[in-house]
Amino acid sequence: MNEKEDRLQRLTAVRPRLVSFALMHLRDRSQAEDAVQEAMMSAIEKNESFAGRSGYETWVFGILKYKILDAMRVQKRHRRWQPLEDEDDDDAIDRQFQQNGRWQESARPSSWGEPEAAFETENFWQVFDACMIALPDNAARVFSLRELMGLSTDDICRELDIKENNCWVILHRARLRLRACIEKGWLKEETA
Amino acid sequence: MMMCKEATRLMSLRQDRPLTFQERVSLRLHLSMCGACRECDRQFTLLHEAGRRFGPEHDAEQDDDGH
Numbered sequence: 269m270n271e272k273e274d275r276l277q278r279l280t281a282v283r284p285r286l287v288s289f290a291l292m293h294l295r296d297r298s299q300a301e302d303a304v305q306e307a308m309m310s311a312i313e314k315n316e317s318f319a320g321r322s323g324y325e326t327w328v329f330g331i332l333k334y335k336i337l338d339a340m341r342v343q344k345r346h347r348r349w350q351p352l353e354d355e356d357d358d359d360a361i362d363r364q365f366q367q368n369g370r371w372q373e374s375a376r377p378s379s380w381g382e383p384e385a386a387f388e389t390e391n392f393w394q395v396f397d398a399c400m401i402a403l404p405d406n407a408a409r410v411f412s413l414r415e416l417m418g419l420s421t422d423d424i425c426r427e428l429d430i431k432e433n434n435c436w437v438i439l440h441r442a443r444l445r446l447r448a449c450i451e452k453g454w455l456k457e458e459t460a
Numbered sequence: 461m462m463m464c465k466e467a468t469r470l471m472s473l474r475q476d477r478p479l480t481f482q483e484r485v486s487l488r489l490h491l492s493m494c495g496a497c498r499e500c501d502r503q504f505t506l507l508h509e510a511g512r513r514f515g516p517e518h519d520a521e522q523d524d525d526g527h
Contacts, residue, residue, distance in 0.1 A: 329516030369463025377499035415511025
């Protein structure tokens, strides 16, 4: 198999992961698929500019990141996101704590075991996926930019035009929501 | 005395920026006394790692085994 065909095959193989990665950020399937389409096209066009072999998928992800950021900018301009300042999900968080700031008995975190073992379970990723989708849009966007794309909160603030403090508040809530959702969906099933 | 809710704020924060000395001390003190928060802290770290693997880095690792 020549190199071009090999890369085409690898592109096809990684496509579903590219789509779910884009979906987490863009929260819209057709926009996510468009971004992936564009990234794949530009990977094919710029094929020559890729040097190594083992990092090919990483390289494609790198292209996708820029497409996602472009698409997010367009979204933000046209779609009028909910203001990032007032996520109204205080309730969901407050339900995890008592008035005095201690954990609610029903929400007390329990052990998820070894991270490596979790990551090797197909079910963990299904639950992770479902819980990401269940997040409010803004929380999911900020969390994805931070943890999936690996941007600093400083960069995210510039990208989304919010204050860094807001960013931290949103991330705190997103993590609390995610942990509660994953614990419910995953752990309960593992032990069932 | 810091309560769990506030402790989770610091646990989250430290995934995003280094904590100040003051913050580190109060978080460490709380964690030393609170098992539930120690689990939460591990979960936040796991989420951070899961996010990293969701993207390209995960792939790079697979490639090392697969090729």
